[in-house]
Amino acid sequence: MNALILEKLNKQFGSSVLESSEFRGELTLIVPVDKIVDVCRFLKEDSDLRFDILADLFGLDMYTPAKRFGVVYNLYSLKTHYRVRLKTFVEENHPHVQTVTGVWSTANWHERETFDMFGIIFDGHPDLRRIYMPDEYEHYPLRKDFPLMGIPGSLYLPKK
Amino acid sequence: METATHDIPRKSKILQALEDQNTSVTFVDPLENDLILNMGPQHPATHGVLRLLVRLDGETVTGCVPEVGYLHRGYEKLAESSTYHEFIPHTDRLDYLSPLANNVAYVLAVEKLLGIETPPRAQYLRTMISELARISSHLMMMGSIGMDVGALTVWMWTFREREKLYDIFENLVGARFTTSYTRIGGLAHDMTPEAEQMIRKFIDEFPANLEESEKLINTNRIFIERTDGVGVISREEAIDLGVTGPCLRACGVNQDLRRTNPYLVYEKLDFNVVVYDGGDSLARYYVRLQEMKESQKIVRQLLDGMPKGDIHAFKPKKVLPRKERVYTKMEELIHDFMLVNFGIDPPVGEIYHAVEGSKGELGFYFYSNGSGNPWRMKIRSPSFVNIQALPAMLRNAMISDVVAIIGSLDPVMGEADK
Numbered sequence: 001m002n003a004l005i006l007e008k009l010n011k012q013f014g015s016s017v018l019e020s021s022e023f024r025g026e027l028t029l030i031v032p033v034d035k036i037v038d039v040c041r042f043l044k045e046d047s048d049l050r051f052d053i054l055a056d057l058f059g060l061d062m063y064t065p066a067k068r069f070g071v072v073y074n075l076y077s078l079k080t081h082y083r084v085r086l087k088t089f090v091e092e093n094h095p096h097v098q099t100v101t102g103v104w105s106t107a108n109w110h111e112r113e114t115f116d117m118f119g120i121i122f123d124g125h126p127d128l129r130r131i132y133m134p135d136e137y138e139h140y141p142l143r144k145d146f147p148l149m150g151i152p153g154s155l156y157l158p159k160k
Numbered sequence: 161m162e163t164a165t166h167d168i169p170r171k172s173k174i175l176q177a178l179e180d181q182n183t184s185v186t187f188v189d190p191l192e193n194d195l196i197l198n199m200g201p202q203h204p205a206t207h208g209v210l211r212l213l214v215r216l217d218g219e220t221v222t223g224c225v226p227e228v229g230y231l232h233r234g235y236e237k238l239a240e241s242s243t244y245h246e247f248i249p250h251t252d253r254l255d256y257l258s259p260l261a262n263n264v265a266y267v268l269a270v271e272k273l274l275g276i277e278t279p280p281r282a283q284y285l286r287t288m289i290s291e292l293a294r295i296s297s298h299l300m301m302m303g304s305i306g307m308d309v310g311a312l313t314v315w316m317w318t319f320r321e322r323e324k325l326y327d328i329f330e331n332l333v334g335a336r337f338t339t340s341y342t343r344i345g346g347l348a349h350d351m352t353p354e355a356e357q358m359i360r361k362f363i364d365e366f367p368a369n370l371e372e373s374e375k376l377i378n379t380n381r382i383f384i385e386r387t388d389g390v391g392v393i394s395r396e397e398a399i400d401l402g403v404t405g406p407c408l409r410a411c412g413v414n415q416d417l418r419r420t421n422p423y424l425v426y427e428k429l430d431f432n433v434v435v436y437d438g439g440d441s442l443a444r445y446y447v448r449l450q451e452m453k454e455s456q457k458i459v460r461q462l463l464d465g466m467p468k469g470d471i472h473a474f475k476p477k478k479v480l481p482r483k484e485r486v487y488t489k490m491e492e493l494i495h496d497f498m499l500v501n502f503g504i505d506p507p508v509g510e511i512y513h514a515v516e517g518s519k520g521e522l523g524f525y526f527y528s529n530g531s532g533n534p535w536r537m538k539i540r541s542p543s544f545v546n547i548q549a550l551p552a553m554l555r556n557a558m559i560s561d562v563v564a565i566i567g568s569l570d571p572v573m574g575e576a577d578k
Contacts, residue, residue: 023509024272052399055514055521056540074512074525074540078399078413081420085512106402109548117236132229132577141237148241 001082002027005049012042028085036073036088037098043075043084044103051075051084054100057110059118060087063144068092069120073100090120099125117142194222197559201230205308205563208573210547212562219559224551228544231577239537243503244270244344245480247537252338254541254575257300258293258518260329262575263342268423269513269524273506274478276345280425282471285347287424288462289332290515291455292359295366296325297518298406298448298455301570305445306377308567309386317373324362331355344504345479346472360463363456374449387441391553391565394439401549405520405542406451407569409435410443417516428465431458441561441568448570478504503532512540519543519570541575 002022009018009029018039019030031039043051053076060070067089075084090097099122100107111122112131119140122128130137139146139154200211209230215223235254239247251266252259264286271278278286299318306314326336332355333341333348341348377383393403395411408415416433418426434450436443473479480499481492506528514523520542527536546569553565 024275024511026511028510053404054402055404056512056523056525056538058525058538060527060536072525072538074523076521078415083512085510104402105400106545106548109544132232141234146237148237 001080002084005043005082005084008046008049009039009042013039026083026085028087030087030089033088033090033097036071036086037100037103039086040073040075040100040103043086048080049077050079051077053078054104054106054110055083057100057107057114059114059120059142061118061142061144062089066091069095069118071097071114071120095120096123097121098123101125116140119143199562201227206566207304207571210566210571210573210576212550212566214554214559214562216559221554221557221559221562224554226547226550228547228573228576231573233578235578236537236539239534241533243500243532244506244534245499245503248342248344249338249340252340254539254578255297255517255519255522255543255572256337256574257572258297259337259339260289260333260341261293261297261515261517262522263339264290264424265513265515265517265522266524267342267344268515269511269526270344270506272513273509273511273526273528274344274475274504275507276473276475276478278346278473279470280467281350281469282346282473283424284462284466285351285471286342287426287429288359288459288466289341290424291458291462292325292328294518295452295455295459296322297570298452299325301448301567302373302445302452304570305387305441305564305567306383308563309383311377311380311383314373314376317369317376321366321369321373328355328358328362331358343472343480345475350471356463359459363459363463366456367453370449370452378449384442386561386564387445387568389438389440389442390561391441391444391557391568392439393549393553397552398439398549401552402545403520403549404545405517406434406447407444407520407546407549409433410447411439412437417514417521421514423513423515425462429458429461441565444568444570505532506530514540517542519572519575520546522575539575539578541578543571543573543576544578547571547576 005027006020021028043049055076056074058072060072062068062070070087070089073086097120099111109131111125112129114120115122115128116130116132117140139151195216197214197216199214200206201209211227213225214221235250248263248266251262254262299322303315303318329339330336332351333339393411395413398408398411412435414433414435419433431454434447434454436446476495481496485492486496508528508530510527512523512525514521522542523540525538526534529535554562557565
């Protein structure tokens with residue numbers, strides 16, 4: 001199945017576009033950030049694959065100088081019962097990814113969560129607000145440079 | 161006297177007046193009563209700290225915005241600075257209505273990362289506690305949806321059954337709610353003969369007791385009229401919104417990870433995947449009701465086929481050694497010291513493992529860079545995704561049905577907010 005997915009994607013997008021790896025039988029594809037919506041739409045609409053459920057979407061902080069932030073898409077197919085994981089990386093100074101809410105509506109809250117936790121901006125998102133943290137919060141808690149104990153003064157507390 | 165005209169825009173006068181900083185509002189159209197109602201986060205019927213902003217036209221809901229995050233504890237951040245073993249107690253606090261199932265889901269994901277296979281007895285026990293957790297969670301849902309539509313007795317009766325289950329957990333695990341029963345590569349301790357007897361007694365009596373409770377509401381006209389055709393979500397919409405678990409099966413989708421992507425010993429078991437067609441609150445209730453009966457069947461099969469033997473995988477560098485051996489043997493003492501202080505040494509890689517929890521697909525994602533702490537852990541919590549479908553279910557519902565629809569969705573804020 002993993003071979004079939006790769007073959008179909010290579011046929012559609014050309015083999016130079018995608019990087020793939022396999023670990024414990026799980027297929028991970030690394031997709032360039034400008035192709036992510038097209039790849040998602042193709043995987044959802046292809047009649048043999050039909051990845052019709054976006055099980056999860058979340059951010060990843062690699063803490064590297066280049067391509068620091070990743071966005072991971074976890075796709076599931078009700079037809080074949082297979083999973084595939086897509087990853088795309090963005091630069092720290094320009095963390096912009098096109099939204100996939102047009103492909104799966106469920107991406108709405110997942111992308112809000114990713115924005116809340118990592119500060120990755122999803123262009124074209126209908127309602128990109130914070131979801132867990134207060135609206136006026138200025139930091140992104142799941143970034144690796146955010147300390148576990150929090151940042152003093154970042155939440156408005158009563159005066160002594 | 162002014163007559164109502166029809167070309168008045170339906171935008172709320174109150175909102176417009178508030179925007180204009182004008183607090184005195186005069187209505188031209190007496191029928192215009194668009195109202196924003198805030199429900200929660202401290203509302204007895206929202207099952208935790210879920211906040212809903214509902215737009216009402218009369219008594220009809222025209223729009224809804226759910227707000228989550230009131231129980232956010234940052235578990236994913238915590239996981240990054242704790243070892244794989246240290247995180248197990250936190251999984252109890254995710255879906256606090258079925259903590260045993262969360263324990264199982266977490267260790268299965270870690271074991272997939274490490275490549276550990278547990279002995280058959282551990283697998284049977286894990287399957288059994290997952291199903292017992294499912295029964296206890298669904299019992300809670302059955303009681304609370306009854307209470308949401310005004311049938312208080314069901315709550316009392318299902319809680320009586322749930323109490324028996326918690327007594328079993330106390331005997332089996334040593335704790336009633338915060339179980340932390342599983343360990344990486346095994347379980348905390350084996351099932352005692354007394355616990356086995358208690359489980360047998362429970363599943364022998366359970367069908368009759370459940371029938372007693374279901375008789376109260378299954379043919380109750382008030383219950384049916386409050387749930388039948390209420391909170392409908394179509395099959396396509398549910399898939400698009402990523403709904404999983406009983407809520408998806410109530411829309412006529414035959415999808416159960418226990419059957420489609422089997423884990424533990426589900427492949428060997430004989431059970432039915434319960435699917436209903438309605439997509440409404442009643443169908444969601446019926447799916448859970450029938451699932452409890454299937455779970456009871458599964459537990460009986462597991463008890464009958466329970467193999468004897470060890471409950472720990474033999475992987476000294478990954479599985480915590482037994483306490484009595486730590487105190488008497490040098491090797492085990494060293495391993496215990498290393499595992500507790502520095503964690504296990506996982507391979508570099510990323511995995512995702514999902515189980516069919518009582519609310520839906522409960523999955524854990526790990527990105528390991530080879531150190532004792534996960535570089536990134538992501539909890540795929542079913543309640544978070546299911547709550548996102550609330551606006552679709554509440555469309556054109558009555559305000560009094562909102563609590564019943566939340567009850568039929570059965571979200572747990574502990575896992576939705578992480």
